[in-house]
Amino acid sequence: MNYPSKLIEEAVEEIAKLPGIGKKTALRLALHLLKRDGEQTTSLAEALVKMRLNTQYCRQCHNISDHELCALCTNPRRDASVVCVVEDTRDVLAIENTSQFKGLYHVLGGIISPLEGIGPGDLNIESLLIRLAEEGSEVREIILALSPTMEGDTTAFYLTKRLRQPSLRPFSLKLSTIARGIPIGGDLEYADEITLGRSIVSRIAYD
Amino acid sequence: MNYPSKLIEEAVEEIAKLPGIGKKTALRLALHLLKRDGEQTTSLAEALVKMRLNTQYCRQCHNISDHELCALCTNPRRDASVVCVVEDTRDVLAIENTSQFKGLYHVLGGIISPLEGIGPGDLNIESLLIRLAEEGSEVREIILALSPTMEGDTTAFYLTKRLRQPSLRPFSLKLSTIARGIPIGGDLEYADEITLGRSIVSRIAYD
Numbered sequence: 001m002n003y004p005s006k007l008i009e010e011a012v013e014e015i016a017k018l019p020g021i022g023k024k025t026a027l028r029l030a031l032h033l034l035k036r037d038g039e040q041t042t043s044l045a046e047a048l049v050k051m052r053l054n055t056q057y058c059r060q061c062h063n064i065s066d067h068e069l070c071a072l073c074t075n076p077r078r079d080a081s082v083v084c085v086v087e088d089t090r091d092v093l094a095i096e097n098t099s100q101f102k103g104l105y106h107v108l109g110g111i112i113s114p115l116e117g118i119g120p121g122d123l124n125i126e127s128l129l130i131r132l133a134e135e136g137s138e139v140r141e142i143i144l145a146l147s148p149t150m151e152g153d154t155t156a157f158y159l160t161k162r163l164r165q166p167s168l169r170p171f172s173l174k175l176s177t178i179a180r181g182i183p184i185g186g187d188l189e190y191a192d193e194i195t196l197g198r199s200i201v202s203r204i205a206y207d
Numbered sequence: 208m209n210y211p212s213k214l215i216e217e218a219v220e221e222i223a224k225l226p227g228i229g230k231k232t233a234l235r236l237a238l239h240l241l242k243r244d245g246e247q248t249t250s251l252a253e254a255l256v257k258m259r260l261n262t263q264y265c266r267q268c269h270n271i272s273d274h275e276l277c278a279l280c281t282n283p284r285r286d287a288s289v290v291c292v293v294e295d296t297r298d299v300l301a302i303e304n305t306s307q308f309k310g311l312y313h314v315l316g317g318i319i320s321p322l323e324g325i326g327p328g329d330l331n332i333e334s335l336l337i338r339l340a341e342e343g344s345e346v347r348e349i350i351l352a353l354s355p356t357m358e359g360d361t362t363a364f365y366l367t368k369r370l371r372q373p374s375l376r377p378f379s380l381k382l383s384t385i386a387r388g389i390p391i392g393g394d395l396e397y398a399d400e401i402t403l404g405r406s407i408v409s410r411i412a413y414d
Contacts, residue, residue, distance in 0.1 A: 002303055004277060004279075004296060005262050007273060011255055011257075011258040018239060019235070020235075021236075025227070027297060027300070041258075041259035042259070044221040044224070044225075044255065045252035048222075048240060050217070050218075051241070052241065053245065066212045090234060092211065093234070
């Protein structure tokens with residue numbers, strides 16, 4: 001495309017590097033910024049740079065944090081005996097929004113995906129094992145909250161194998177995964193066969 | 208949502224001000240930038256600020272430009288006798304990509320839309336009239352290339368009324384609009400009735 005200005009072209013190139021944003025959308029966003037006050041552009045740019053330079057990953061759970069330890073890990077009211085293992089920060093936010101979990105998290109920072117060249121070594125798995133084996137560790141249960149996809153299941157399989165090493169903990173560690181089944185409000189008729197099949201196999205007994 | 212970091216929250220707020228980007232997408236983009244090299248964020252921020260500060264609108268056609276007059280207006284090989292009136296810069300790019308137009312442009316910077324509170328006074332209409340009435344103006348034809356929507360048709364109607372004022376030009380000014388009809392490759396069966404009806408009314412005679 002012949003951009004009317006070299007500067008626009010450079011901005012479009014940079015915006016289009018973001019995931020899910022193509023050249024056309026990038027141009028639309030660039031033209032939007034040009035129409036607005038210059039202040040909007042500078043505060044957007046500043047917020048991005050400040051975020052990039054000043055946030056870090058929590059030393060314990062690898063969630064994004066403003067400090068060395070994140071607000072969840074340092075909160076004394078959280079139950080340190082349960083750790084929920086998730087793929088990334090967005091999953092932490094999603095689970096926090098349910099208000100159903102009061103334990104701590106461990107953010108893997110990705111998921112095993114041979115197609116994208118992501119192996120176990122690229123994820124925060126060793127640090128989870130170290131966290132469990134640490135002296136004074138209170139962790140008694142690990143909940144795996146990974147997406148029920150091929151990659152999620154592979155990662156969960158790998159993690160259960162590693163977490164069940166007898167050398168790891170002198171006492172027993174409970175391992176669980178989040179329930180899979182028909183979503184609340186979902187219609188049986190429209191559920192896919194695999195989900196429906198699993199929901200029958202993992203049926204929950206009434207008391 | 209409880210963001211894990213104040214800085215992320217601020218970045219998400221700023222990104223979500225862009226059109227078509229909600230909080231969830233904004234968070235996805237922010238987390239993407241955090242995963243990448245810091246350099247990507249700084250070059251994105253710099254490109255945006257540089258674009259916002261250093262681009263301007265062409266004095267003659269109001270297209271975005273790096274200089275006072277844009278590359279199209281100063282190109283001696285363009286035909287200055289035909290001016291194509293468009294809504295915004297994206298339309299200039301779209302028409303330029305067809306390689307079918309060799310004249311100049313006039314960018315209105317919007318379209319008359321009472322619902323959004325945009326009236327003729329908010330558009331670059333007076334400057335078009337001045338451009339035509341200027342001494343030495345070579346313009347002999349105006350092509351209206353506006354979208355065939357309610358707003359586009361309203362704007363075209365207003366423009367034709369203004370451009371037909373006898374006081375404006377001592378000689379005749381040709382006025383035209385881009386053809387409306389069945390898109391090339393389109394199937395008659397699936398065309399909407401209004402387009403199909405118009406394409407019959409404005410049928411083109413074989414020589």
